[in-house]
Amino acid sequence: MQKVTYRDAVNQAIAEEMKRDELVCLMGEEVAEYNGAYKVTKGLLEKFGPKRVIDTPISEAGFAGLGIGAAMYGIRPIVEFMTWSFSFVAFDQVVNNAGNIRYMSGGLIKIPIVFRGPANGGVNVGATHSHTPENLFANFPGLKVICPSNAYDAKGLLKAAIRDDDPVCFMENTKLYDHAMEIPVEEYLLPIGKADVKRKGADISRVGHGRGLVTALEAAKLLEEREGVNAEVVDIRTIRPLDMETILASVRKTNRVVLVEENKPYCGVDAQVAFEIQEKAFDDLDAPVKRVSALDVPQPFSDPLEKMVLPDAERVFKTCLEIL
Amino acid sequence: MSAGEKIDLFTQMVRIRRFEERCIRSYQQGKIGGFCHTYIGQESVAVGSISVLDKDDQIITAYRDHGHALAVGMTMNECMAELYGKFTGCSKGKGGSMHFFAPDKRFWGGHGIVGGQTPLGAGLAFALKYLDKKACSLTYLGDGAVNQGAFHEALNLCALWKLPAVYIIENNYYSMGTSLLRSSAGESLAGRGIGYDMEYEVANGNDLYTVREVTARAVERAKKESLPTVLEFQTYRYRGHSMSDPETYRTKDEVEEKKKFDPIALYQQYLLDEGVLTEKQMEEIDEAAKKEASDSVDFAEESPFPPEEELYTDVYVNDEIYLAKHGQA
Known part of the structure; x- marks a missing residue:
């Protein structure tokens, strides 16, 4: 066993999956050189290089949509929203493109993408930055939504989400990032859809x-x-x-x-x-x-x-x- | 181009026009529902630009997608059946007029939200570059889409990351009922690329040879230098924005004047002058296209609607829990 924080569990999940599969890449605001706005992606640029760990401009609709387009063609992007509150400017991309294209194409296309980032209040940043939109995204058939409550679940579920062939909205929590617990050193995955x-x-x-x-x-x-x-x-x-x-x-x-x-x-x-x-x-x-x-x-x-x-x-x- | 290739492009344009005319008839008969945006008057843009692509190049467009679908090689049958909402349609009747897809023919839609496909086109280019393919994406959009934020975000990403992407603005001068003059500031639409230091070009979209030449330049830039380009092809749609459009925003005279620059008539004259085709051969091609379109209507009308079991399929790839939840397991 190893004692890790929720933050590091997410980091481990991304790193392990990027190591396993070269099609997995990570993009978002400040994920690379800055090591993540909440340090979740710390060290990943160094490990995997700028081709696969990519800083984006502040253009959520642009890079969320770009990730979806790349996923249609077989790349498996992990797209970070600095917080899920910022996903609202990418709402059309996540809902209409990630969520609907499979159905509208009669099953011809799959979109293996993970949108992830924290979604919580309690950090004294006002209404625009404190949204918990899991209910909004869960309302759309075609999307999957995961909200882990601890480090063990965060790691196992994120690894499963990255391997899943459907678009997954993965919602973390900045108030939990420092919570630490014992988790296995060995690799493990958790099933999506299991309480x-x-x-x-x-x-x-x-x-x-x-x-x-x-x-x-x-x-x-x-x-x-x-x-x-x-x-x-x-x-x-x-x-x-x-x-x-x-x-x-x-x-x-x-x-x-x-x-x-x-x-x-x-x-x-x-x-x-x-x-x-x-x-x-x-x-x-x-x-x-x-x-x-x-x-x-x-x-x-x-x-x-x-x-x-x-x-x-x-x-x-x-x-x-x-x-x- | 060989004579055979030239004839093929002529045939494609004629097929698109005849297909769209049959769509209009079926729509007016109440057999096709929903929205239906026809491509009549713009055929040279899709046919000309797609004709310069190689097998790994990728294509994505907006909701006026019938022309592009036929130009990439989708059949009239699967397209017409989709318009009818039939199970034999390209999307099994789940997409409709605005959402045709054929990834096996490198065609990624068919997108209903104005400008929503523009970041996806950047993503296709990103994927091609990521996989080290010497290929590019062509992303089509209308003149109305240049004012969507997503388009500008996509352009910035393409320029910033040097993606092999070509954006083709099909400027037909009307975003639904709002003329270009009432919707877009600035001198040219392709000029929006200036802010991102992107190469851009404005050209006559009704001239198939011009479309090919201009697109080929942009495609070469994408493949050789991994740089994006914005193209604006000026063209015109003869029909309303969609079938339900009363067209009170323009005069009949304007439309008739524009028809003098019809892309098919223009190309037809080139081929006659070049001695590639005789008028008789052209008529034969036209008759064949009419018959093919008419047959596609028969095919669509005779095809079954999707069965009820199809309702819950194709929502997820891994859909066991979803299907079980809805009693479909």
Whole structure:
């Protein structure tokens, strides 16, 4: 085992896949000479050279589209958005070109591309830079969306995403980049479309993704310490395809569920998860499905206000008490 | 060009025109739905420019794509069937008029969003260079697309990274119902390349020989020097932007005046003067094209619609979970 941060796990995944396959290249703003705006791509230019690790101008629509065009022809680009907030100026490229071309060509074309970068709030940068658009991109059939919550998942899922022949939106989190954990030294991949039970419990289910999952785990501790309640925590990991079986199995065991996400609530990811739970496990529920998400406002700049917007362990804890 | 090659290009232009005329008829009969943008009047641009390419060169265009599709060698049958939304169409009826694809003929679409294909064309050029192929991409766009940001981002990337890309602006003077004068600042559209230190050229797009000569220069620059070029071919579309266009923005006189510079008539005269073809032979080619177009309508009408099972296919390559979710596994 090796202790690595989420940041280095992403770096390892990219480096291993670039070493394995010469068709894999990396492009984005500041990924090469600057070593990445968040140092995720540190050292990759030195390892693989400027042909394969490419600094782009600030032209998200241009380089996202360029990556898609190259992917159509067989290159396997990893396109970094410095943050997913900046993907909005490339929205047409990701949605219409990466997401639709396979279908519109009747399956003649595949687009093996990964769009990746952090997508989170909580870093005091205001509304334009704090988007969590996993729900937006997951709305489009043709795209896959992954939101890993820890270093182990980030590495295994990113390697799988790079090898996947479909376009994948891979959303990291700057607040998690420094989180370290033990992961295997040996190579491993994780399947896309498989949720993971991060904590076993019998009394209540907590379902989350990304940093929402970390918050759910923190709240599980509070519940145990303060109330003696044993919560199960399920990590969605991939938003699309969504592994409802694992989520439903947990709900059927505990009969109570609180969904936790940093996504905004309106038409958010957990609106979909809640719908599917009520549809498929209605009779197993002893209480309404509850949600804890970011609050329904643009991200405020002021630190105390932003803290109120983001879900935290106390809010999750209180919400759990409402249905226990 | 040999006489045979010259005749082939004439045949291609005539085939495109006759195909489009049959499209119009089927559309007016209500058999083709959606949008339908015809290429009549611009045939020399696609046919001339594609004719100078080699086997590894790649082609991508916007939504007015029927002409390019036929010029790369797609059949009238698969194109007409696609317009009808039939299973025998090039995209199995899932793409429609604006989204023809034939990667085996190095044709990457057929793109519906104005300017959206321009970064993809840069990507094709990037891939060719990455793989050390001595080849280039041709990316077509209309005059309306030069004002999209994606186009400028693509030009900058091509110039900055010295990509073997050729951009061909097909200037037919109208972006839908808005004339060039009301939509684009600046003297020439190809001149937008100046800001990126790109070579550019403006030429008569209705003259097939000119189109070939100008495109060949740009293609050579792309392959020999790995440098991009912007070309502007001035041409004209005789029909509306799409089939539903009442054309209140231009006069009938203007259209009739432009028809005097018809690309097929012009090329026809060259071939007559050169003694490559007789009028009788031309008529035979025309009759054959009409019959081929008419047969393609029969083919499309007799073809089945895609079966319901096709609804969920071709969304993903690795689609087991997706299909299972929708009860299709």
